[in-house]
Amino acid sequence: MHLMTHTIRDKKRLLARIRRIRGQAEAVERALESEAGCETVMHLIAGMRGATAGLMAEIVExxxxxxxxxxxxxxxxxxxxxxxxxxxxxxxYLK
Amino acid sequence: MHLMTHTIRDKKRLLARIRRIRGQAEAVERALESEAGCETVMHLIAGMRGATAGLMAEIVExxxxxxxxxxxxxxxxxxxxxxxxxxxxxxxYLK
Amino acid sequence: MHLMTHTIRDKKRLLARIRRIRGQAEAVERALESEAGCETVMHLIAGMRGATAGLMAEIVExxxxxxxxxxxxxxxxxxxxxxxxxxxxxxxYLK
Amino acid sequence: MHLMTHTIRDKKRLLARIRRIRGQAEAVERALESEAGCETVMHLIAGMRGATAGLMAEIVExxxxxxxxxxxxxxxxxxxxxxxxxxxxxxxYLK
Structure with a gap:
């Protein structure tokens, strides 16, 4: 098992990233709830996907x-x- | 502007998908908080990415x-x- | 069946794209033949992948x-x- | 610089992969030349893309x-x- 022995600074940065992604997921949920247009929903999901790829790239690094x-x-x-x-x-590849 | 005039059933299914993704984001957050291993974090993010691609595919459809x-x-x-x-x-492409 | 009734100009542009990709595949082949470094091979393949995604995006459009x-x-x-x-x-997605 | 000190067997396998990809590029070229349907062209490109991702995954490994x-x-x-x-x-990610 590989414990993530990152510095406090790294952990803060990763947590900020995932919290942003959670916020993006909540925005998609609200958009679907309120029956926003497909364009809005597709853009929100594309943003969430990009942020998720960025987080994965950082964890892989x-x-x-x-x-x-x-x-x-x-x-x-x-x-x-x-x-x-x-x-x-x-x-x-993670873009 | 294109309102998403889906049936109630569609909306329910899309909402179930995004709520699952939000739950996955929360699981990643908890894993980072508790300094879980990279393996765990990478698997959770990969799962979230797959679910996000699936939601996007459905919206595009x-x-x-x-x-x-x-x-x-x-x-x-x-x-x-x-x-x-x-x-x-x-x-x-959305896999 | 959908014949691609593009203008001559479109066809020329698509052919130029795929010929460039074929050339990139040949460069990868030569690099592997001559046992070039992984770095070289990975960059050549990444370039070929980007060009393939660009061609697909154009065909989809x-x-x-x-x-x-x-x-x-x-x-x-x-x-x-x-x-x-x-x-x-x-x-x-096609980047 | 990292020479690819693979066994002869590895080199043969990688060469077989890239030659297949070159053949796929040639098939796309022929399809565009002969004004085949978009469906045919899109399927051929999707196949080429998958094979390219597979080659990249093997080189990365x-x-x-x-x-x-x-x-x-x-x-x-x-x-x-x-x-x-x-x-x-x-x-x-390389699928």
């Missing part, structure tokens, strides 16, 4: 940097360039 | 069937086969 | 504008605003 | 397993479970 290698046991073992190339690809 | 043609003014004008082909493509 | 309604039989039946809203969503 | 850690210098440093969790997420 943390995962790659923090958990693929145990930096205490194997300092310097993670190839930073290779990790960055991987994250470039991940980000290009 | 309603939009295509209901709003591209005013069925009162132009009955029979929407080519059903062409609409179905379009929705096949949309669904293949 | 043609399909929506040309085939959802038979414009000879039902002139003015396609709601242009609703079509544009649909295409906005499609484009946001 | 090779990259993660082979290049994130120099296994000669740092044997055992890559956390296999964490790598597998990452690849699960990557595969879910």
């Amino acid at each position: 943390d995962h790659v940097r923090t958990h693929l290698v145990d930096h205490h046991k194997h300092p310097g073992a993670l190839n930073e360039d290779a990790a960055e190339q991987l994250l470039d690809v991940v980000r290009s | 309603d939009h295509v069937r209901t709003h591209l043609v005013d069925h009162h003014k132009h009955p029979g004008a929407l080519n059903e086969d062409a609409a179905e082909q379009l929705l096949d493509v949309v669904r293949s | 043609d399909h929506v504008r040309t085939h959802l309604v038979d414009h000879h039989k039902h002139p003015g039946a396609l709601n242009e605003d609703a079509a544009e809203q649909l295409l906005d969503v499609v484009r946001s | 090779d990259h993660v397993r082979t290049h994130l850690v120099d296994h000669h210098k740092h044997p055992g440093a890559l956390n296999e479970d964490a790598a597998e969790q990452l690849l699960d997420v990557v595969r879910s």
Whole structure:
């Protein structure tokens, strides 16, 4: 199991992201409740999707940097360039 | 402006979907709060993303069937086969 | 069956797009043949994917504008605003 | 720079994949040349897109397993479970 040993700052940022997404979900719910136009609903959902992809990209980045290698046991073992190339690809798909 | 003139049944189904997504967002928030493992968080977000894509696919389908043609003014004008082909493509991307 | 009754100009543009994609596929093949680095291969594939999404978006746009309604039989039946809203969503997913 | 030090078998498999994709691009080109229906063209492009995503997923997997850690210098440093969790997420997005 990989505990997310992020700094307090990271945790705050991730929580701010998911709370924004929750707020977007609530806005979609209100739009559906009030029978807003499809255009409105589609835009709200597209925004929620983009925010969700952004959160996933950030979690994946943390995962790659923090958990693929145990930096205490194997300092310097993670190839930073290779990790960055991987994250470039991940980000290009998570848009 | 296109009001979503869905049947009551449609509205209920869409509301059930977005409420499930809101619940998924809350589960992600709780997982981040409690510093659950990345694996857990990534799976929860992946599930939320899939549900969001499913909701979007359903809204797009309603939009295509209901709003591209005013069925009162132009009955029979929407080519059903062409609409179905379009929705096949949309669904293949919204997974 | 829906023949693609595009103008000559459209056809030329679509052919230019798919030929570029074929060229990108050939570049990936050469890179794999010559055992180029993963970074190179991943970038080439990401480019090919983007170009493929762009071609699909263009075909979908043609399909929506040309085939959802038979414009000879039902002139003015396609709601242009609703079509544009649909295409906005499609484009946001085909990136 | 990370040379792709795959086995001969891996290289053959990747080459078979990209050649299939090149063949799919050629089929799209022929379909556009002969003014095949949108439905045909959209299905061919969707197939090409899926195959491209599959190739990317395989390259990313090779990259993660082979290049994130120099296994000669740092044997055992890559956390296999964490790598597998990452690849699960990557595969879910590369469909």
